Amino acid sequence: MLGGDTLKAWDETFDIPVRGRSKKPRETGFTMVIDKGAGVATTEDLMKTCGDYIDCIKLGFGTSAFYDRDLLLEKNEIIKKANVYSMPGGTFLEVFIWQGAYDRYLQRAKKLGFSAIEVSDGTIEMSMETRKAAIKKAVDAGFLVISEVGKKSPEEKIAVPIMHQQIAEDLKNGAFKVVVEAREAGKGVGIYDESGTIKKDEVEAIVSGIDNPTKLIWEAPIKSQQLALINRFGVNVNLGNIPPEDILALEALRIGLRADTLKQVYSKVGEI
Amino acid sequence: MLGGDTLKAWDETFDIPVRGRSKKPRETGFTMVIDKGAGVATTEDLMKTCGDYIDCIKLGFGTSAFYDRDLLLEKNEIIKKANVYSMPGGTFLEVFIWQGAYDRYLQRAKKLGFSAIEVSDGTIEMSMETRKAAIKKAVDAGFLVISEVGKKSPEEKIAVPIMHQQIAEDLKNGAFKVVVEAREAGKGVGIYDESGTIKKDEVEAIVSGIDNPTKLIWEAPIKSQQLALINRFGVNVNLGNIPPEDILALEALRIGLRADTLKQVYSKVGEI
Amino acid sequence: MLGGDTLKAWDETFDIPVRGRSKKPRETGFTMVIDKGAGVATTEDLMKTCGDYIDCIKLGFGTSAFYDRDLLLEKNEIIKKANVYSMPGGTFLEVFIWQGAYDRYLQRAKKLGFSAIEVSDGTIEMSMETRKAAIKKAVDAGFLVISEVGKKSPEEKIAVPIMHQQIAEDLKNGAFKVVVEAREAGKGVGIYDESGTIKKDEVEAIVSGIDNPTKLIWEAPIKSQQLALINRFGVNVNLGNIPPEDILALEALRIGLRADTLKQVYSKVGEI
Numbered sequence: 001m002l003g004g005d006t007l008k009a010w011d012e013t014f015d016i017p018v019r020g021r022s023k024k025p026r027e028t029g030f031t032m033v034i035d036k037g038a039g040v041a042t043t044e045d046l047m048k049t050c051g052d053y054i055d056c057i058k059l060g061f062g063t064s065a066f067y068d069r070d071l072l073l074e075k076n077e078i079i080k081k082a083n084v085y086s087m088p089g090g091t092f093l094e095v096f097i098w099q100g101a102y103d104r105y106l107q108r109a110k111k112l113g114f115s116a117i118e119v120s121d122g123t124i125e126m127s128m129e130t131r132k133a134a135i136k137k138a139v140d141a142g143f144l145v146i147s148e149v150g151k152k153s154p155e156e157k158i159a160v161p162i163m164h165q166q167i168a169e170d171l172k173n174g175a176f177k178v179v180v181e182a183r184e185a186g187k188g189v190g191i192y193d194e195s196g197t198i199k200k201d202e203v204e205a206i207v208s209g210i211d212n213p214t215k216l217i218w219e220a221p222i223k224s225q226q227l228a229l230i231n232r233f234g235v236n237v238n239l240g241n242i243p244p245e246d247i248l249a250l251e252a253l254r255i256g257l258r259a260d261t262l263k264q265v266y267s268k269v270g271e272i
Numbered sequence: 273m274l275g276g277d278t279l280k281a282w283d284e285t286f287d288i289p290v291r292g293r294s295k296k297p298r299e300t301g302f303t304m305v306i307d308k309g310a311g312v313a314t315t316e317d318l319m320k321t322c323g324d325y326i327d328c329i330k331l332g333f334g335t336s337a338f339y340d341r342d343l344l345l346e347k348n349e350i351i352k353k354a355n356v357y358s359m360p361g362g363t364f365l366e367v368f369i370w371q372g373a374y375d376r377y378l379q380r381a382k383k384l385g386f387s388a389i390e391v392s393d394g395t396i397e398m399s400m401e402t403r404k405a406a407i408k409k410a411v412d413a414g415f416l417v418i419s420e421v422g423k424k425s426p427e428e429k430i431a432v433p434i435m436h437q438q439i440a441e442d443l444k445n446g447a448f449k450v451v452v453e454a455r456e457a458g459k460g461v462g463i464y465d466e467s468g469t470i471k472k473d474e475v476e477a478i479v480s481g482i483d484n485p486t487k488l489i490w491e492a493p494i495k496s497q498q499l500a501l502i503n504r505f506g507v508n509v510n511l512g513n514i515p516p517e518d519i520l521a522l523e524a525l526r527i528g529l530r531a532d533t534l535k536q537v538y539s540k541v542g543e544i
Numbered sequence: 545m546l547g548g549d550t551l552k553a554w555d556e557t558f559d560i561p562v563r564g565r566s567k568k569p570r571e572t573g574f575t576m577v578i579d580k581g582a583g584v585a586t587t588e589d590l591m592k593t594c595g596d597y598i599d600c601i602k603l604g605f606g607t608s609a610f611y612d613r614d615l616l617l618e619k620n621e622i623i624k625k626a627n628v629y630s631m632p633g634g635t636f637l638e639v640f641i642w643q644g645a646y647d648r649y650l651q652r653a654k655k656l657g658f659s660a661i662e663v664s665d666g667t668i669e670m671s672m673e674t675r676k677a678a679i680k681k682a683v684d685a686g687f688l689v690i691s692e693v694g695k696k697s698p699e700e701k702i703a704v705p706i707m708h709q710q711i712a713e714d715l716k717n718g719a720f721k722v723v724v725e726a727r728e729a730g731k732g733v734g735i736y737d738e739s740g741t742i743k744k745d746e747v748e749a750i751v752s753g754i755d756n757p758t759k760l761i762w763e764a765p766i767k768s769q770q771l772a773l774i775n776r777f778g779v780n781v782n783l784g785n786i787p788p789e790d791i792l793a794l795e796a797l798r799i800g801l802r803a804d805t806l807k808q809v810y811s812k813v814g815e816i
Contacts (some may be wrong), residue, residue, distance in 0.1 A: 003797060008337070008340050008341055008759060009336060009337060009340065009341045009343075009380075009384055010336070010384075012375065012378045013368070013380045014367055014373050014374060014376070015371055016379070032666060036790065036793045036795070037593055037594055037789070037791060038593070039589030039592055039594075040589065041313060041588070041589040042314070042586070042589050043314070045311030045313040045314050046311060048311055048312070049311040049312070049339065049343065052288055052338070059801070060793065061797075061802040062801025063795075063796055064554070065553065065801055066422065066553075066594070066596070066792050066796075067552060067553045067797070068552050068553065068598060069553045070551045071550055071553075071592065091802060091806060095558055095561060095801065096557070097814035097815070098814040099558055099814075100815060101558050102816050104558070105557065105558070108553075108554055108557045112554075121814075122803055123806050123810070124813070124814045124815045126813065126814045127813065130814055131745045134816055137816070140621050152804075152807075153803070153807065168425060183803075184793075214616055218388075220478075223457075245308055251335075251338055252332075252335055252337070253333075253335040253763075256361065257335040257364060257367065258334065259333070259425070259455075260424075262363060262395050262396075263424075263648070264423065266367075266395070266396050268370070269398065269402075270366065270393075270402055271369070271372065271402050271516070272374050272400045272404045272409070272558040280609070280610065280611060281608060281609065281610075281611045281612065281656055282608070282609050285649065286640055286645050287643055299787070314586070316585070317585040317586050318583060320615065321581055321583040321584070321615065322583075322610070323612065354587045410665075449782065451555070452730060481737055486671065488574070517580055518580065520581035520607040521605060521728075523610055524605040524609070525605075527606075528639075529635065529639065530605040530606065530635060531606055531635050531696040534635060534639065534667050535667050535696075538638075538639075540642070541668070541670065541674075542638065542641035542665075542669065542674055542675050542682070543662045543670075543671070544644075544677040544678055
């Protein structure tokens with residue numbers, strides 16, 4: 001019933017232009033949403049409307065620090081009921097690791113109702129051993145672990161071979177997927193240039209050293225980025241940092257219900 | 273009471289700087305909003321606050337395909353109670369026409385509570401006969417019909433005389449208004465250049481062949497576009513693809529309660 | 545409990561990277577939000593989640609004119625209960641002053657539940673005497689008064705010495721703070737160039753003539769602007785025209801829970 005090849009309100013009235021969209025719980029075709037502080041009512045409304053098309057909600061940066069405890073618990077409960085993972089932003093985890101407080105982080109995250117943990121080093125430095133320990137501890141604590149490669153600052157750039165090594169290690173250590181960093185804005189970072197245009201060479205370089213590209217989640221906050229990645233990797237490419245208001249627009253783009261992808265599959269002059 | 277020259281919370285305390293704003297049900301001064309997936313609670317809140325300033329809500333692209341049927345019915349019911357038309361995106365209609373399933377489209381749209389239909393060929397090709405039949409069938413089925421001219425892809429451009437012919441035909445066949453395409457983003461398409469700046473020559477060329485410019489709805493998602501079109505066509509220009517969060521800001525712009533248009537009408541140094 | 549150095553959901557589990565964030569009621573570290581028409585339910589949700597991090601909500605431009613009276617009263621009541629000031633946009637006040645209806649403006653604003661008044665001349669012209677009278681009357685009527693310096697049109701530019709004089713006068717006449725104009729968009733106006741980049745010389749010129757820079761509120765709708773101003777003036781810089789969806793992201797930026805500011809304070813390689 002959820003997602004997939006039978007659509008709901010219109011179901012048998014038409015053929016979905018691009019078939020094969022995965023259903024929940026998804027192994028591929030993951031959509032990770034960035035949340036910057038939606039309230040409980042807004043979150044409930046979002047889950048009712050778009051829950052089947054969201055796999056994970058990230059409470060971006062350290063925004064989860066500003067919630068009343070009960071409110072955050074309630075929000076995470078609503079997210080959980082919709083079969084969506086909830087996780088704090090990676091930068092927040094980095095604060096705890098820097099402060100030597102990682103065990104407390106995992107304990108509190110559990111108590112607050114988070115079900116996933118993002119392990120990143122976008123801002124702070126971290127040895128490969130620490131990264132490994134962070135992933136393993138979170139897995140052992142029962143979280144879905146999503147790691148991230150790439151630096152947030154354009155001045156620091158991870159060499160592609162290091163990235164390949166990190167990705168392979170992270171997956172071996174229990175990460176479910178590895179995110180390729182692009183920040184909330186998607187400009188001047190990682191695989192995107194200053195205007196947000198995708199650098200195809202960079203994408204190919206990253207993919208070239210990966211056994212299984214479906215293990216990558218590409219942060220792609222901008223529509224043209226989502227389109228480029230769908231065109232390269234197909235309907236079930238894993239995408240991250242999707243703004244909440246764009247979830248259904250992305251879903252339409254994935255399955256050919258938006259001009260850009262419909263154009264590529266439609267085959268003959270329409271007639272009545 | 274609704275809209276028009278008596279404003280509500282502040283009513284008789286001041287004179288509206290730009291008078292003559294039309295009231296509902298509007299023949300001119302239409303505001304068409306693009307919705308990308310707002311939930312039922314969000315829609316209800318929007319209608320309570322802004323309902324008098326929205327004439328039509330378009331569920332953009334194929335986003336209506338992702339709703340649970342009951343949820344979509346409920347959303348359309350809320351929209352209807354606010355005396356606002358609800359219609360699926362034109363691209364979605366194009367999918368059905370391409371698939372030879374147009375009758376099913378109209379039947380289901382009716383069952384789902386939609387009250388308007390957008391007939392477009394922004395993505396697929398369609399003969400003039402098919403276009404005519406699509407409009408007529410939708411009118412016969414009791415829908416308000418809004419047609420659209422223009423292609424979504426910048427590589428395909430409709431010659432202005434063809435556009436004139438389509439507009440005249442569509443109106444003759446029963447279309448209530450004809451939308452001039454600009455997509456959700458309003459850049460590099462139709463009357464807008466890559467930066468979203470209006471191409472005045474293009475606007476004048478289109479208008480030059482039209483008997484009644486109030487029959488056109490200009491898609492204008494960006495404020496500077498709305499301003500340019502208000503300046504050209506007046507307070508009651510028909511505007512489309514307005515983001516839901518900008519409805520009151522647009523209304524303020526129309527009647528001189530925002531700097532850009534107030535500037536043009538205020539006449540003397542303020543005094544106390 | 546509210547804001548400040550003890551955070552809520554995660555409290556004693558970590559040390560806040562940048563300490564000293566002010567608590568409500570704030571004398572410094574003011575966050576003024578621009579609202580373009582949020583409904584009652586949306587406002588209630590926002591207040592529950594972010595109320596401790598908002599000091600004032602401005603109903604931008606003349607948008608407050610479009611509400612039903614009861615709805616606006618209800619919205620202002622919700623804002624008040626969260627200990628947040630509510631004020632109409634300055635442009636709206638300018639309409640009344642231009643029309644010689646300022647007393648009616650203040651009376652009605654009071655009846656509608658507004659608690660703050662913005663006195664500006666971004667669009668109309670106003671003598672120093674009128675400006676002074678406007679501020680004094682609003683103060684006498686029991687409002688928190690926030691004045692604004694700067695013109696909305698890029699063609700009109702206030703000379704910095706005039707600005708210094710206005711700021712000093714406004715504060716002497718009872719203004720709580722003085723806003724430095726940047727409009728909703730933050731581009732090509734005041735201290736920002738066409739791309740929204742901060743003009744540091746302009747900022748320094750303004751500050752150079754001010755006794756107490758904490759009396760200024762800088763309109764800064766874009767993240768890079770917020771960052772530049774936090775870096776220049778510290779965690780408790782007063783910021784205005786913050787979009788509602790960015791309140792927690794700004795708060796994270798202020799206290800080092802977002803990469804850009806965390807980067808500046810973290811001191812050693814993270815370890816587990």
